[in-house]
Amino acid sequence: MEKIGFIGLGIMGKPMARNLMKAGHSLVVFDVNSAPVEEIVLEGAERACSPKEVAELCNIIITMLPNSPHVKQVVLGPEGILEASCAGKILVDMSSISPLVAKEISSKAAAAGLRMLDAPVSGGEPKAISGTLAIMVGGDEEIFAQVQPLLLSMGSSAVHVGEIGSGNVTKLANQIIVALNIAAMSEAMVLATKSGVDPEKVYQAIRGGLAGSTVLDAKMPMVLKRNFKPGFRIELHIKDLMNVLDTAHSIGVPLPLTGHVLEMMQALKVDGRAAEDHSALIRFYEGMAQTEVGNVTDQP
Numbered sequence: 001m002e003k004i005g006f007i008g009l010g011i012m013g014k015p016m017a018r019n020l021m022k023a024g025h026s027l028v029v030f031d032v033n034s035a036p037v038e039e040i041v042l043e044g045a046e047r048a049c050s051p052k053e054v055a056e057l058c059n060i061i062i063t064m065l066p067n068s069p070h071v072k073q074v075v076l077g078p079e080g081i082l083e084a085s086c087a088g089k090i091l092v093d094m095s096s097i098s099p100l101v102a103k104e105i106s107s108k109a110a111a112a113g114l115r116m117l118d119a120p121v122s123g124g125e126p127k128a129i130s131g132t133l134a135i136m137v138g139g140d141e142e143i144f145a146q147v148q149p150l151l152l153s154m155g156s157s158a159v160h161v162g163e164i165g166s167g168n169v170t171k172l173a174n175q176i177i178v179a180l181n182i183a184a185m186s187e188a189m190v191l192a193t194k195s196g197v198d199p200e201k202v203y204q205a206i207r208g209g210l211a212g213s214t215v216l217d218a219k220m221p222m223v224l225k226r227n228f229k230p231g232f233r234i235e236l237h238i239k240d241l242m243n244v245l246d247t248a249h250s251i252g253v254p255l256p257l258t259g260h261v262l263e264m265m266q267a268l269k270v271d272g273r274a275a276e277d278h279s280a281l282i283r284f285y286e287g288m289a290q291t292e293v294g295n296v297t298d299q300p
Protein backbone atom coordinates (compact mmCIF):
# COMPACT_ATOMS: atom_id res chain seq x y z
CA MET A 1 0.00 0.00 0.00
CA GLU A 2 1.02 3.56 -0.67
CA LYS A 3 3.34 5.37 1.77
CA ILE A 4 1.51 8.24 3.48
CA GLY A 5 3.14 11.32 5.02
CA PHE A 6 1.66 12.56 8.30
CA ILE A 7 2.64 15.90 9.90
CA GLY A 8 1.29 16.91 13.33
CA LEU A 9 1.02 14.11 15.92
CA GLY A 10 -0.97 15.89 18.65
CA ILE A 11 -4.13 14.87 20.50
CA MET A 12 -5.86 14.20 17.17
CA GLY A 13 -3.00 13.44 14.78
CA LYS A 14 -1.47 10.62 16.81
CA PRO A 15 -4.58 8.38 16.92
CA MET A 16 -5.38 9.25 13.29
CA ALA A 17 -1.88 8.14 12.29
CA ARG A 18 -2.36 4.92 14.26
CA ASN A 19 -5.59 4.18 12.39
CA LEU A 20 -3.84 4.65 9.05
CA MET A 21 -1.21 2.14 10.13
CA LYS A 22 -3.93 -0.28 11.32
CA ALA A 23 -5.44 -0.02 7.83
CA GLY A 24 -2.12 -1.25 6.45
CA HIS A 25 -0.46 2.01 5.33
CA SER A 26 3.23 2.74 5.89
CA LEU A 27 3.68 6.19 7.41
CA VAL A 28 6.41 8.80 7.25
CA VAL A 29 5.89 11.20 10.17
CA PHE A 30 7.08 14.61 11.36
CA ASP A 31 6.27 16.83 14.35
CA VAL A 32 8.26 19.63 16.01
CA ASN A 33 7.63 17.80 19.27
CA SER A 34 9.80 14.67 19.33
CA ALA A 35 7.86 12.71 22.02
CA PRO A 36 4.87 11.63 19.87
CA VAL A 37 7.22 10.98 16.93
CA GLU A 38 9.21 8.51 19.10
CA GLU A 39 5.97 6.73 20.05
CA ILE A 40 4.69 6.37 16.50
CA VAL A 41 8.12 5.35 15.18
CA LEU A 42 8.24 2.59 17.82
CA GLU A 43 4.90 1.41 16.40
CA GLY A 44 6.37 1.11 12.90
CA ALA A 45 6.37 4.53 11.23
CA GLU A 46 9.39 6.09 9.55
CA ARG A 47 10.74 9.39 10.94
CA ALA A 48 11.37 12.42 8.72
CA CYS A 49 13.44 15.46 9.72
CA SER A 50 11.26 18.09 8.06
CA PRO A 51 8.01 18.55 6.13
CA LYS A 52 10.18 18.77 3.01
CA GLU A 53 11.55 15.28 3.67
CA VAL A 54 8.02 13.93 4.23
CA ALA A 55 7.01 15.34 0.83
CA GLU A 56 10.08 13.88 -0.84
CA LEU A 57 9.20 10.39 0.42
CA CYS A 58 5.40 10.37 -0.10
CA ASN A 59 2.84 11.13 -2.80
CA ILE A 60 0.05 11.83 -0.30
CA ILE A 61 0.73 14.09 2.68
CA ILE A 62 -1.70 14.67 5.55
CA THR A 63 -1.33 17.63 7.94
CA MET A 64 -3.05 17.90 11.35
CA LEU A 65 -1.77 21.13 12.89
CA PRO A 66 -3.19 23.73 15.32
CA ASN A 67 -4.04 26.71 13.08
CA SER A 68 -3.46 28.66 9.85
CA PRO A 69 0.09 29.94 10.63
CA HIS A 70 1.30 26.41 11.43
CA VAL A 71 -0.07 25.02 8.15
CA LYS A 72 1.43 27.96 6.24
CA GLN A 73 4.81 27.31 7.83
CA VAL A 74 4.74 23.59 7.13
CA VAL A 75 3.69 24.03 3.50
CA LEU A 76 5.25 27.33 2.45
CA GLY A 77 8.04 27.90 5.02
CA PRO A 78 11.72 26.94 5.05
CA GLU A 79 12.19 23.14 4.86
CA GLY A 80 8.47 23.09 4.03
CA ILE A 81 6.52 20.77 1.73
CA LEU A 82 6.85 23.04 -1.31
CA GLU A 83 10.65 22.82 -1.11
CA ALA A 84 10.32 19.20 -2.26
CA SER A 85 9.40 18.40 -5.84
CA CYS A 86 5.65 18.15 -5.51
CA ALA A 87 4.29 17.72 -9.04
CA GLY A 88 1.34 15.30 -9.04
CA LYS A 89 1.33 14.93 -5.26
CA ILE A 90 -1.65 15.46 -2.95
CA LEU A 91 -1.87 17.45 0.29
CA VAL A 92 -4.82 16.76 2.59
CA ASP A 93 -4.91 19.40 5.33
CA MET A 94 -7.12 18.05 8.12
CA SER A 95 -6.40 20.93 10.54
CA SER A 96 -9.15 23.43 11.33
CA ILE A 97 -7.94 26.68 9.77
CA SER A 98 -9.31 29.83 8.15
CA PRO A 99 -11.03 29.01 4.84
CA LEU A 100 -9.32 32.05 3.30
CA VAL A 101 -5.89 30.72 4.28
CA ALA A 102 -6.81 27.25 2.94
CA LYS A 103 -7.52 28.90 -0.43
CA GLU A 104 -4.29 30.92 -0.32
CA ILE A 105 -2.15 27.86 0.49
CA SER A 106 -3.94 25.81 -2.16
CA SER A 107 -3.25 28.33 -4.92
CA LYS A 108 0.46 28.51 -3.99
CA ALA A 109 0.59 24.70 -3.84
CA ALA A 110 -1.14 24.42 -7.23
CA ALA A 111 1.57 26.58 -8.79
CA ALA A 112 4.06 23.87 -7.74
CA GLY A 113 1.82 21.04 -9.00
CA LEU A 114 0.68 20.03 -5.50
CA ARG A 115 -3.09 19.45 -5.35
CA MET A 116 -4.79 20.21 -2.05
CA LEU A 117 -7.96 19.31 -0.18
CA ASP A 118 -9.07 20.94 3.06
CA ALA A 119 -10.57 18.18 5.20
CA PRO A 120 -11.14 19.20 8.82
CA VAL A 121 -12.76 16.80 11.24
CA SER A 122 -15.28 16.68 14.04
CA GLY A 123 -15.63 14.17 16.86
CA GLY A 124 -12.73 14.96 19.16
CA GLU A 125 -10.14 12.62 20.60
CA PRO A 126 -12.53 9.69 21.31
CA LYS A 127 -13.61 9.51 17.66
CA ALA A 128 -10.05 10.05 16.46
CA ILE A 129 -9.11 6.98 18.52
CA SER A 130 -12.05 4.86 17.33
CA GLY A 131 -11.58 5.97 13.70
CA THR A 132 -15.11 7.36 13.53
CA LEU A 133 -14.47 11.05 12.83
CA ALA A 134 -16.84 13.10 10.69
CA ILE A 135 -14.69 14.52 7.87
CA MET A 136 -15.80 17.52 5.77
CA VAL A 137 -13.90 17.97 2.53
CA GLY A 138 -13.34 20.87 0.16
CA GLY A 139 -11.45 20.75 -3.15
CA ASP A 140 -11.41 18.94 -6.46
CA GLU A 141 -13.94 16.07 -6.52
CA GLU A 142 -11.61 13.80 -8.46
CA ILE A 143 -8.89 14.09 -5.80
CA PHE A 144 -11.53 13.55 -3.14
CA ALA A 145 -12.57 10.28 -4.82
CA GLN A 146 -8.92 9.22 -4.90
CA VAL A 147 -8.31 9.75 -1.16
CA GLN A 148 -11.78 8.87 0.15
CA PRO A 149 -10.80 5.29 1.19
CA LEU A 150 -7.83 6.73 3.09
CA LEU A 151 -10.09 9.23 4.88
CA LEU A 152 -12.50 6.44 5.78
CA SER A 153 -9.76 4.63 7.68
CA MET A 154 -9.81 7.62 10.08
CA GLY A 155 -13.50 8.50 9.94
CA SER A 156 -16.95 7.00 9.63
CA SER A 157 -17.98 9.65 7.14
CA ALA A 158 -16.15 11.79 4.59
CA VAL A 159 -18.45 14.19 2.77
CA HIS A 160 -17.38 16.38 -0.15
CA VAL A 161 -18.93 19.80 0.48
CA GLY A 162 -17.57 21.99 -2.34
CA GLU A 163 -14.48 23.76 -3.62
CA ILE A 164 -11.29 24.33 -1.61
CA GLY A 165 -12.07 26.23 1.63
CA SER A 166 -15.57 24.71 1.92
CA GLY A 167 -14.32 22.03 4.28
CA ASN A 168 -13.22 24.73 6.72
CA VAL A 169 -16.42 26.78 6.24
CA THR A 170 -18.31 23.61 7.23
CA LYS A 171 -16.02 23.13 10.23
CA LEU A 172 -16.65 26.73 11.34
CA ALA A 173 -20.40 26.07 11.17
CA ASN A 174 -19.81 22.93 13.23
CA GLN A 175 -17.81 24.87 15.83
CA ILE A 176 -20.59 27.47 16.23
CA ILE A 177 -23.08 24.68 16.94
CA VAL A 178 -20.77 22.91 19.41
CA ALA A 179 -19.85 26.10 21.33
CA LEU A 180 -23.45 27.26 21.62
CA ASN A 181 -24.57 23.77 22.69
CA ILE A 182 -22.00 23.73 25.51
CA ALA A 183 -23.13 27.21 26.59
CA ALA A 184 -26.81 26.13 26.59
CA MET A 185 -25.96 22.97 28.54
CA SER A 186 -24.02 25.08 31.07
CA GLU A 187 -26.83 27.60 31.59
CA ALA A 188 -29.37 24.82 32.05
CA MET A 189 -27.30 22.72 34.45
CA VAL A 190 -26.28 25.66 36.65
CA LEU A 191 -29.98 26.59 36.93
CA ALA A 192 -30.95 23.00 37.81
CA THR A 193 -28.16 22.64 40.36
CA LYS A 194 -28.83 25.93 42.15
CA SER A 195 -32.53 25.01 42.22
CA GLY A 196 -31.53 21.95 44.24
CA VAL A 197 -32.16 19.33 41.52
CA ASP A 198 -29.43 16.74 40.97
CA PRO A 199 -27.81 17.61 37.59
CA GLU A 200 -27.04 13.95 36.91
CA LYS A 201 -30.76 13.13 37.19
CA VAL A 202 -31.62 16.13 35.00
CA TYR A 203 -29.15 14.84 32.41
CA GLN A 204 -30.61 11.30 32.52
CA ALA A 205 -34.15 12.68 32.31
CA ILE A 206 -33.61 14.91 29.28
CA ARG A 207 -30.96 13.13 27.20
CA GLY A 208 -33.54 11.05 25.28
CA GLY A 209 -35.73 14.07 24.50
CA LEU A 210 -35.37 17.02 22.14
CA ALA A 211 -32.64 18.62 24.28
CA GLY A 212 -30.50 15.50 23.99
CA SER A 213 -27.41 15.85 21.79
CA THR A 214 -24.00 14.42 21.02
CA VAL A 215 -22.54 17.43 22.85
CA LEU A 216 -24.66 16.72 25.95
CA ASP A 217 -23.62 13.04 25.95
CA ALA A 218 -19.94 13.85 25.42
CA LYS A 219 -19.61 16.78 27.82
CA MET A 220 -22.11 16.28 30.68
CA PRO A 221 -20.36 13.15 32.05
CA MET A 222 -17.09 15.12 32.08
CA VAL A 223 -18.70 18.00 33.97
CA LEU A 224 -20.27 15.64 36.53
CA LYS A 225 -16.85 14.07 37.18
CA ARG A 226 -15.19 17.53 37.22
CA ASN A 227 -12.86 16.16 34.55
CA PHE A 228 -11.74 19.04 32.34
CA LYS A 229 -8.71 17.29 30.84
CA PRO A 230 -8.74 17.99 27.06
CA GLY A 231 -10.17 16.67 24.63
CA PHE A 232 -10.52 19.97 22.88
CA ARG A 233 -8.71 22.85 24.54
CA ILE A 234 -10.47 26.16 25.18
CA GLU A 235 -7.60 27.93 23.37
CA LEU A 236 -8.34 25.90 20.21
CA HIS A 237 -12.04 26.72 20.39
CA ILE A 238 -11.16 30.41 20.80
CA LYS A 239 -9.02 30.06 17.66
CA ASP A 240 -11.95 28.51 15.76
CA LEU A 241 -14.44 31.15 16.90
CA MET A 242 -12.01 33.94 15.92
CA ASN A 243 -11.78 32.30 12.47
CA VAL A 244 -15.60 32.12 12.47
CA LEU A 245 -15.98 35.83 13.21
CA ASP A 246 -13.24 36.91 10.75
CA THR A 247 -14.88 34.88 8.01
CA ALA A 248 -18.39 36.07 8.92
CA HIS A 249 -17.42 39.74 9.13
CA SER A 250 -15.59 39.60 5.80
CA ILE A 251 -18.86 38.65 4.07
CA GLY A 252 -21.30 40.66 6.21
CA VAL A 253 -22.77 38.00 8.50
CA PRO A 254 -23.33 39.12 12.12
CA LEU A 255 -23.13 36.24 14.65
CA PRO A 256 -24.29 37.64 18.01
CA LEU A 257 -24.40 34.38 19.98
CA THR A 258 -20.96 33.28 18.77
CA GLY A 259 -19.56 36.67 19.87
CA HIS A 260 -20.93 36.15 23.39
CA VAL A 261 -19.57 32.63 23.78
CA LEU A 262 -16.17 33.72 22.42
CA GLU A 263 -15.95 36.38 25.15
CA MET A 264 -16.84 33.81 27.84
CA MET A 265 -14.02 31.61 26.58
CA GLN A 266 -11.67 34.63 26.59
CA ALA A 267 -12.59 35.24 30.25
CA LEU A 268 -11.70 31.63 31.10
CA LYS A 269 -8.39 32.01 29.26
CA VAL A 270 -7.58 35.09 31.39
CA ASP A 271 -8.47 32.93 34.40
CA GLY A 272 -5.68 30.48 33.40
CA ARG A 273 -7.96 27.83 31.89
CA ALA A 274 -6.93 27.97 28.21
CA ALA A 275 -5.59 24.41 28.29
CA GLU A 276 -8.73 22.89 29.85
CA ASP A 277 -11.37 21.08 27.80
CA HIS A 278 -14.02 23.38 26.29
CA SER A 279 -16.60 21.76 28.60
CA ALA A 280 -14.97 23.98 31.26
CA LEU A 281 -17.11 26.76 29.76
CA ILE A 282 -19.50 25.74 32.54
CA ARG A 283 -17.06 27.31 35.03
CA PHE A 284 -17.99 30.75 33.63
CA TYR A 285 -21.65 30.18 34.57
CA GLU A 286 -20.73 28.57 37.87
CA GLY A 287 -18.69 31.65 38.77
CA MET A 288 -21.59 34.01 38.05
CA ALA A 289 -24.09 31.86 39.98
CA GLN A 290 -21.66 30.84 42.77
CA THR A 291 -22.69 27.22 42.24
CA GLU A 292 -20.75 24.13 41.22
CA VAL A 293 -22.58 21.62 39.04
CA GLY A 294 -22.28 18.13 40.47
CA ASN A 295 -22.45 19.37 44.05
CA VAL A 296 -26.12 19.78 45.06
CA THR A 297 -25.49 19.60 48.82
CA ASP A 298 -24.08 23.16 48.92
CA GLN A 299 -27.21 24.69 47.46
CA PRO A 300 -29.48 27.07 49.42
Ligand code: NAD
Binding pocket: 007, 008, 009, 010, 011, 012, 013, 030, 031, 032, 033, 036, 064, 065, 066, 067, 070, 073, 074, 094, 095, 096, 097, 121, 122, 123, 124, 125, 231, 232, 233, 236, 240
Ligand atom coordinates in the same frame (compact mmCIF):
# COMPACT_ATOMS: atom_id res chain seq x y z
P1 NAD B 1 -2.49 19.58 19.30
O1 NAD B 1 -1.97 20.91 19.72
O2 NAD B 1 -2.66 18.51 20.32
O3 NAD B 1 -1.57 18.97 18.12
C1 NAD B 1 -0.93 19.74 17.15
C2 NAD B 1 0.41 19.10 16.84
O4 NAD B 1 1.04 19.87 15.79
C3 NAD B 1 1.37 19.11 18.02
O5 NAD B 1 1.91 17.80 18.22
C4 NAD B 1 2.45 20.11 17.63
O6 NAD B 1 3.74 19.81 18.15
C5 NAD B 1 2.42 19.98 16.12
N1 NAD B 1 2.97 21.15 15.43
C6 NAD B 1 2.74 22.46 15.68
N2 NAD B 1 3.44 23.22 14.81
C7 NAD B 1 4.11 22.37 14.00
C8 NAD B 1 5.01 22.55 12.92
N3 NAD B 1 5.35 23.77 12.48
N4 NAD B 1 5.52 21.44 12.33
C9 NAD B 1 5.18 20.19 12.77
N5 NAD B 1 4.35 19.97 13.79
C10 NAD B 1 3.83 21.04 14.40
O7 NAD B 1 -3.88 19.87 18.57
P2 NAD B 1 -5.06 18.82 18.25
O8 NAD B 1 -6.04 18.86 19.38
O9 NAD B 1 -4.48 17.54 17.77
O10 NAD B 1 -5.77 19.59 17.04
C11 NAD B 1 -5.22 19.61 15.72
C12 NAD B 1 -6.22 20.30 14.81
O11 NAD B 1 -7.46 19.55 14.84
C13 NAD B 1 -6.58 21.74 15.25
O12 NAD B 1 -6.78 22.53 14.14
C14 NAD B 1 -7.87 21.54 16.04
O13 NAD B 1 -8.67 22.72 16.03
C15 NAD B 1 -8.52 20.40 15.25
N6 NAD B 1 -9.46 19.57 16.01
C16 NAD B 1 -9.20 19.19 17.28
C17 NAD B 1 -10.13 18.41 17.97
C18 NAD B 1 -9.89 17.99 19.41
O14 NAD B 1 -10.87 17.55 20.07
N7 NAD B 1 -8.68 18.08 19.94
C19 NAD B 1 -11.31 18.02 17.35
C20 NAD B 1 -11.54 18.39 16.03
C21 NAD B 1 -10.60 19.16 15.35
